[in-house]
Amino acid sequence: MAHSKVEEAINQLKASDIRITPQRYAILEYLIESHTHPTADEIYKSLVVRFPSMSVATVYNNLRLFTKIGFVQEMAYGDASSRFDFSSQRHYHAICESCGKIVDTYYPGLEDVEAATEQLTGFKINEHRMELYGICPDCQSKMS
Template sequence: MSSQLEHALKQLKTSGVRMTPQRHAILSFMLKTHTHPSVDDIFKALGDQFPNMSVATIYNNLKVFLEAGLVRELTFGDGASRFDANVDEHYHAICDDCGKIVDFHSPPLYQIEEIASEKTGFIVKHHRMEVHGTCQQCSEA
């Protein structure tokens, strides 16, 4: 078991969340994937392992993980929420052709909240940036 999963399980247990096999599978899947899955993506990925698990079960468990700070919900304008278990500061590059989402870091941008606060007087809570283009696989096709 990965240390990230162990840490997440401990955090949930400390906050009184009971660990079910479905919850464990959803959490493990989220921590292993880098694809920013939707609820439907998770449902399809775990359907063979848990044929009686509903989309509502997945959504309810993701809500528990959101409240615990273990995942973040992302919306990219296509109407479908996607979920990311990487809760560290980072940004997303999105392929306009295939929809692939790739994480990237940009240390100079991490100071943007402080700069915005200084220039506007706002108490800045968070920011979001995404870039759009064509991924390497699509541009080579």
């Protein structure tokens, strides 16, 4: 499953005339296979073993590129490092306030929020994101 997502993404990059370097492939693959919404630093640390000449800047530049293309969502939380999320499907995030774990959640029908907001405000809405904060099951069990 994850492998076909990687191939799909690579084909889209090729179609956009973007060169597929081994580093670029590895970053994309890591993002797709990671379910932890990694930071650029985490991606760098896990790939530098395979690519000793790769710099943090390389990781950042590729993440910016993927974000611009729309493959990747940057989840910026002010002071904390941005986390990056490969997303082929619109989804939302449940975030644990205790340990910081982020879990993807899908809720069909929320696209209507954009249309409703346009109607109510006259804004032309480009996109939306929703984050839900609470305590994950692991942290709940430690508390009881």
